[in-house]
Amino acid sequence: MASRSEDKQTWTIREIADEFDVTHRTVRHYEELGLITPERLGTTRVYHRRDRTRLGLILRGKRLGFPLEEIRTIIDLYDAPRGxxxxxxxxxxxxxxxxxxxxxxxxxxxxxxxxxxxxxxxxxxxxxxxx
CATH class of the missing domain: 1.20.5 (Single alpha-helices involved in coiled-coils or other helix-helix interfaces)
Structure with a gap:
């Protein structure tokens, strides 16, 4: 049940895992690697649009056979000055x-x-x- 707060939509770990057809463990693994960085409210993870977009890019990269470090570089470049x-x-x-x-x-x-x-x-x- 995605929540709306003004223009900000958020997702729970269950919602994001279900949407991308991955396990909670997979989502947490990408979090541990620093590829996604959900907000923490106590013990609850709150995923924002940026996390959702990044997870989609990670999974596309994996389907195409890119190693996680290449995927990290690609995603991180988006935040670089030349974007x-x-x-x-x-x-x-x-x-x-x-x-x-x-x-x-x-x-x-x-x-x-x-x-x-x-x-x-x-x-x-x-x-x-x-x-």
Whole structure:
């Protein structure tokens, strides 16, 4: 149950975890790493729009295969003096690197699959000769 106080919307840990389909432990882990910084009211965590946005960026980065330290750099750049522009330039460079890595992995997988196919054919032919 998100609360509204003037223009500020907040979320509980349960709400934010449910929204992003992650566990409370995952949210707390990102908090421990300093990637998100919810407000604390006693023992209650109160998540603001900034935390919610950052969590979304963290999870997108993880889905794309970026390590947490790269994700931290990307997110922190948003707060840098050049802000969004420097963040976008950095992200584009990281995307190029990640794409090149994934494309190489695809080539490696394709080569391994081709080699398995050739080996399978050889084994089947060998088995037929022995039958």
């Amino acid at each position: 969004r522009r420097s963040q976008l330039e950095y992200v584009l460079a990281q995307i190029d690197e990640r794409r090149a890595d994934l494309e190489q992995r695809r080539r490696d997988l394709d080569a391994a699959i081709d080699e398995l196919g050739r080996f399978e054919e050889s084994c089947r032919a060998d088995l037929e000769r022995r039958a």
